[in-house]
Amino acid sequence: MTESGLEAVFIANRGRLLRFLRAHGAGDAAEDLLQELWLKLSRASTGPVAQPLSYLYRAANNLMLDRHRSQRQADRREQAWIEASDAPAPGVAVRADGESGMIAREQLQAVEAELAALGPRAATAFRRHRLDGVAQRDIAVELGVSLSTVESDLRRAYRALIDLQRRFDEV
């Protein structure tokens, strides 16, 4: 699918994408966000897109996550302003932005421990799904287990690691 092909799909599905953005809580900003979405997509000059509508939905979803992230950062900056008197000790890592996480060695060790606690099968299923982008049913075939086993492994693994990240974020 060429870029103009993607544009045709975009135009044909404007209403659906708007509705999706509104469901995401875009409110009055939905029209502007849709415009922003198209500007980003047209600048990105992507290669062929296999499932254009799904691609557009995913891009819209990512846009809303970016928006959430910058809102969260703005909140944190305000919070940091309030707490500015509690200056950190020199050499202490400060989470300066929510854009990407500061990685301390202890955090990596905590993640490693959490993965180990899940057991090898769930840890492998999780890595294949989250990092390698392999579909659940393909993971089931790889590991020689049922799809429902993979589903429950993944649920457990995502839950454990998301909760761990939330604890890091609270610090």
Next chain:
Amino acid sequence: MTAEQMPDPIDAAALEWVIRLRDPGFDGWEAFESWMEADPAHARVYQAMAVVDEDMAALVAAVPAPVLRPVPVVPARRVSRAWFGGAIAASLAAITATIVVQNQPDPYLIETAAGQPRSVVLADGTRLDLNGGTQLLLDRKAPREAVLKQGEVVFTVVHDDQRPFRVSVGKASLLDVGTVFNVARTGPRTTVAVSEGAVVFNPDAEAVRLPAGRSLRAVDGAGSIVLANTAPATIGSWRTGQLVYDGAALADVAADLVRSTGLVIVADPAVAERKFRGVISLGDNRRALPAGLGPLLGVRVVADGAGWRLQAAAP
């Protein structure tokens, strides 16, 4: 919400959607939309969790996968293995003498002016694409090592398990695990992005493993490393005149522009840490570039002597 609380139903449902949306063939967008429409809290909880999930995945990616261990470690000081390994029936004295000669470093510097990229292919087939404004130190006697003094290089390494390629940058080092990767050095800042294979950052210390699609940013003396995702197809895209960013600081964007174009572009401290997502197409007319940057980066571009300054746009 704290982890100790029982997950509430919205939280549990959000987790299901986070996982389902991660499946490569996910196409339940309308069902997802219906769920979000049912209650405004649904979208909020989902968004918060999905963002946490992204941060978490960057951490998990930095933990080496068990099957990939052990990471090959290069001897700290090179020894000409060919001489030891080969069945050479010469006198010990002769061998020693040769090794002394072999071990003499024979460094040479490849340097490019800003806006003047250049490509080099080493004897083993490893390809080095140097961006403008780059200084790369190589050694004829240690052909699998490189020192990036400053600038930016895409390394397309011909992998050899026995002799991994090592790049030193600042006080850090990178070890290839079958790899195409981009390394940039601007002042004390180092960024690494991997488009194929994997790289191990500081194999003897943190040993952070970067698989394809991950990038890392480290500042000398900062004691921390920042990881992020980068689309593999966009890594090293400066070679085709495209600078692709997903949340880069404007200071870094400005440094990249200087390297790639030879124009002098500086980000004011007030905007230096601002994040930019998007693509800058350098185009053929480099002199026309600064004018187009303002709206794209959301800044005011002001002529400043022979160069340009990125300033906060008037409110």
